[in-house]
Amino acid sequence: MYSDKVMLHFMNPHNMGEIENPSGVGEVGNPVCGDLMQIQIKVEDGILTDVKFKTFGCGAAIATSSMVTDLAMGKTIEEALKITRNDVAESLEGLPPVKMHCSNLAADALHVAIEDYLKKEGRGEWLDGKKKGPKKKPATRKSVKRQQTG
Numbered sequence: 001m002y003s004d005k006v007m008l009h010f011m012n013p014h015n016m017g018e019i020e021n022p023s024g025v026g027e028v029g030n031p032v033c034g035d036l037m038q039i040q041i042k043v044e045d046g047i048l049t050d051v052k053f054k055t056f057g058c059g060a061a062i063a064t065s066s067m068v069t070d071l072a073m074g075k076t077i078e079e080a081l082k083i084t085r086n087d088v089a090e091s092l093e094g095l096p097p098v099k100m101h102c103s104n105l106a107a108d109a110l111h112v113a114i115e116d117y118l119k120k121e122g123r124g125e126w127l128d129g130k131k132k133g134p135k136k137k138p139a140t141r142k143s144v145k146r147q148q149t150g
């Protein structure tokens with residue numbers, strides 16, 4: 001059911017934890033399963049020098065969090081914004097169809113963290129021209145709560 005790579009990242013996740021004084025933080029949730037994922041980034045000279053995650057979720061969500069931090073580490077802002085949901089799933093040698101939404105959280109949380117960084121830097125408008133992120137607005141903790149409580 002799960003690839004060996006998913007199991008490896010689930011059993012031994014990379015880059016779990018927090019960054020002291022992160023440059024950007026992205027948090028998204030899945031309103032259906034209720035899982036939450038937070039990605040923190042450190043940006044120096046336009047490069048993601050550190051990427052960490054905290055995930056309250058299923059095994060696939062933990063594996064995809066781990067993988068997206070590996071994919072984003074050392075990338076430029078522009079390169080990291082191009083990391084797609086499919087890139088995450090493909091790097092894990094695929095996910096069962098019912099678990100594909102878990103990889104959405106990882107890519108979305110990374111993009112939200114980068115957007116947070118750019119807004120803090122006063123470069124929010126940069127996103128309009130360059131961003132190739134998710135088309136749908138990712139759920140936030142507030143919207144997840146709203147949907148759960150009706």
Ligand code: FES
Binds near residue numbers: 057061099101105
């Ligand atoms: S089941 Fe919720 S993120 Fe995987």
